[in-house]
Amino acid sequence: xxxxxxxxxAAVATAAALMASKGVFAxxxxxxxxxxxxxxxxxxxxxxxxxxxxxxxxxxNFDRVAREGVLFTNSYCIAPTCSPSRAGILTGQPPHRLxxxxxxxxxxxxxxxxxxxxxxxxxxxxxxxGKGWGPGQLGDRKRNAAGPGFKxxxxxxxxxxxxxxxxxxxxxxxxxxxxxxxxxxxxxxRREEVTVPPYLPxxxxxxxxxVAYLAEVQRFDAQLGNLLKLLExxxxxxxxxxxVTSDNGMPFPRAKTNLHDSGTRMPLAIRWPGKIASGKKIDxxxxxxxxxxxxxxxxxxxxxxxxAGKSLLPLFGxxxxxxxxxxxxxxxxxxxxxGNVGYPCRAVRTREHLYIRNFxxxxxxxxxxxLEKSQGTFSDIDRGPAKEFLxxxxxxxxxxxxFQMACAKRPAEELYEMADDPWQMRNRIDxxxxxxxxxxxxxxxxxxxxxxxxxxxxxxxxxYDKYPYYGAGPQRP
Numbered sequence: 001x002x003x004x005x006x007x008x009x010a011a012v013a014t015a016a017a018l019m020a021s022k023g024v025f026a027x028x029x030x031x032x033x034x035x036x037x038x039x040x041x042x043x044x045x046x047x048x049x050x051x052x053x054x055x056x057x058x059x060x061n062f063d064r065v066a067r068e069g070v071l072f073t074n075s076y077c078i079a080p081t082c083s084p085s086r087a088g089i090l091t092g093q094p095p096h097r098l099x100x101x102x103x104x105x106x107x108x109x110x111x112x113x114x115x116x117x118x119x120x121x122x123x124x125x126x127x128x129x130g131k132g133w134g135p136g137q138l139g140d141r142k143r144n145a146a147g148p149g150f151k152x153x154x155x156x157x158x159x160x161x162x163x164x165x166x167x168x169x170x171x172x173x174x175x176x177x178x179x180x181x182x183x184x185x186x187x188x189x190r191r192e193e194v195t196v197p198p199y200l201p202x203x204x205x206x207x208x209x210x211v212a213y214l215a216e217v218q219r220f221d222a223q224l225g226n227l228l229k230l231l232e233x234x235x236x237x238x239x240x241x242x243x244v245t246s247d248n249g250m251p252f253p254r255a256k257t258n259l260h261d262s263g264t265r266m267p268l269a270i271r272w273p274g275k276i277a278s279g280k281k282i283d284x285x286x287x288x289x290x291x292x293x294x295x296x297x298x299x300x301x302x303x304x305x306x307x308a309g310k311s312l313l314p315l316f317g318x319x320x321x322x323x324x325x326x327x328x329x330x331x332x333x334x335x336x337x338x339g340n341v342g343y344p345c346r347a348v349r350t351r352e353h354l355y356i357r358n359f360x361x362x363x364x365x366x367x368x369x370x371l372e373k374s375q376g377t378f379s380d381i382d383r384g385p386a387k388e389f390l391x392x393x394x395x396x397x398x399x400x401x402x403f404q405m406a407c408a409k410r411p412a413e414e415l416y417e418m419a420d421d422p423w424q425m426r427n428r429i430d431x432x433x434x435x436x437x438x439x440x441x442x443x444x445x446x447x448x449x450x451x452x453x454x455x456x457x458x459x460x461x462x463x464y465d466k467y468p469y470y471g472a473g474p475q476r477p
Contacts, residue, residue: 033165033299034272035240036119038291039227040089040169041220042082042131042176043256044246046075046265048217056193057214061225062269065244069271070280070316076326076349077288080248080256080263081333083108085288086133089247090114090145092292092307094329096454100139102331102464103342105471107139113304115292116147119167122301127156131171137470146171153230166236167295172223175216177251177382179209187215197262198423199254200386201393201402209385213250241272241298243291251382253366253390253406259328259347259356260416260424272298276316284315284322285351308452325350327448331464334471336367336379341465343380344456348445353434354424355441356414359461366407374471378407415441 048054051063051071078088083104084095091098091112100106108114114133116126132146143149146169150156153170160166189211196202196210224244231237249255249263256263266288270276289309296303297311315322326349332342343365347356358365367379375383378391390406393399405425415431415438416424428434449457 032239033124034275035165035236036167036295036298037227037231037240037242038167038169039172039224039242039244040086040131041172041174041217041246041267043248043251044175044217044220044267045250045255045262046267048214048250049221049267051269052267054195056189056195056211057217058188059217059221061221061228062244062267064228065224065242065271066269068273068278069242069269069276070282072268072270072286073281073283074285074351075245075266075268075288076264076285076328077246077248077266078327079329079331080258081330082131082247083134083136084329084331085247087112087145089288089291090116090133092289092303092309094289094308094327094452094454095331096329096456097306097308097452100136100467102329103136103467103469104333105136105469106467107137107470108133108141108145110140114145115295116145116167116169118296118301118304119299120147122299123165124299125156125160125164125166126168127159127166128169128171129153129156131173132169135471137468153227157230157234157236165299170223170227172220174220174223175213175250177384179212179216179384181212183219184212184215187211187218189214189218197252197255199262199402199405199425200252201389201399203389205389206386209252212385213252238273241270241275241295244269245288251384252386253381253402256382257330257333257343257380258365259330259345260354261349262423264328264347264349270312270316272316282315282322285324285326285349286312286315286322287326325444327445332467332469333380334367334375335373335469336371336375337363338368338371339465340469341462344461344464346445346449346454346456348441348448350441352418353437353441354414354416354418355438355445357445358410358412358414359456361410361412363409364407365410369407381406413438 049059049062051066077085079085081104087101087108095102101108120126126147127150128146129150132144191207194207194210200206245268246266290312293303293307293309294312328347330345344359366381373379381387390403394403413429414427415429
């Protein structure tokens with residue numbers, strides 16, 4: 001299907017969804033329709049929460065949502081960078097369908113329907129606080145794709161009349177860089193308890209940087225606690241689905257912006273009293289594209305036909321099988337290369353393997369080494385002590401391998417086997433033992449790209465590099 005047909009289909013599907021909503025709710029007054037509270041962190045990686053076994057960080061509120069609901073262990077964002085990840089959540093579509101919406105500091109055209117608008121037209125009060133869709137330009141949208149803005153959840157709740165249902169997006173700015181020394185000092189996180197991922201060197205500098213990061217994870221958790229308290233005080237907690245997750249991996253070398261698990265595997269907990277049994281754990285593979293259809297089906301609306309995500313409701317009901325794979329993608333992140341070109345790649349993640357296709361292996365994955373932009377050289381990695389240490393010691397034999405993993409050019413294909421390489425540090429694309437696996441995942445990715453009308457499936461390889469980049473100059477909120 002062409003992109004033009006997708007756009008036309010999206011409009012038809014939106015109208016159909018709204019008609020369906022009128023039919024579903026025409027007989028009642030709206031009683032019983034669940035509320036939706038969506039809390040999303042900014043750059044928080046999987047595993048870094050108490051309920052996942054991390055001893056260093058304290059996340060009592062996330063742990064509580066997981067304890068009173070369900071904890072996911074294999075949840076993946078569609079793209080490891082803020083704007084396209086959030087665009088995927090809001091539309092239920094892979095970013096490559098969303099034109100400029102595939103890029104950071106781009107624009108999410110209004111012709112692509114988002115679930116807050118669909119819910120609002122079905123009688124829901126919608127709103128957001130903090131970071132909604134973005135960063136980028138609003139363009140032809142009259143407001144942020146996450147809804148109208150509010151100073152806080154308490155202010156928003158005052159606008160929800162009677163028992164009327166609501167859908168609210170809380171977008172924290174934590175644990176995005178830069179970090180605050182005073183917050184770090186007061187966090188009570190012990191350096192020796194920090195887990196250093198094996199793709200980073202275990203040095204005091206890196207450990208201290210992770211401590212600063214975890215301090216902001218704890219602040220996000222405290223913000224979540226305030227949301228839960230306000231929800232309970234409002235008397236609406238028993239009829240509210242609470243969803244807590246992140247948009248992409250932590251802002252460290254080889255994490256954020258990368259299609260390895262360090263950039264795409266996300267924390268996720270969902271609580272829905274009376275609908276989800278408490279204390280449940282789901283190991284099934286899920287995608288953040290699944291949120292939009294889940295929310296629509298939860299309120300008895302039909303997801304639009306262009307949504308590529310699948311509702312999670314069957315998983316809540318005991319169907320533990322779920323997906324057998326998720327797909328991942330990336331286009332342009334920061335202004336990190338000459339000509340402001342991106343580092344496009346696509347990937348398929350199964351339980352057993354991760355296959356990545358890099359469309360421009362001649363480019364630097366972390367950005368040009370001699371282009372000094374907003375984040376310095378290798379500008380697709382956020383500034384910070386871990387990055388500075390890596391660059392300063394790149395020629396040290398003990399550090400060089402870590403630098404290479406984060407910054408060196410990569411082959412056109414990568415293939416990793418989870419059983420003996422859960423951190424995806426050994427590319428086995430040329431291993432003859434995995435020849436059959438290689439053929440299968442290649443074909444799977446090809447099929448997905450064709451089925452979802454990915455321009456790169458038809459050789460349109462430079463469209464995303466030509467879209468405007470709004471990161472330099474005045475931005476609309």
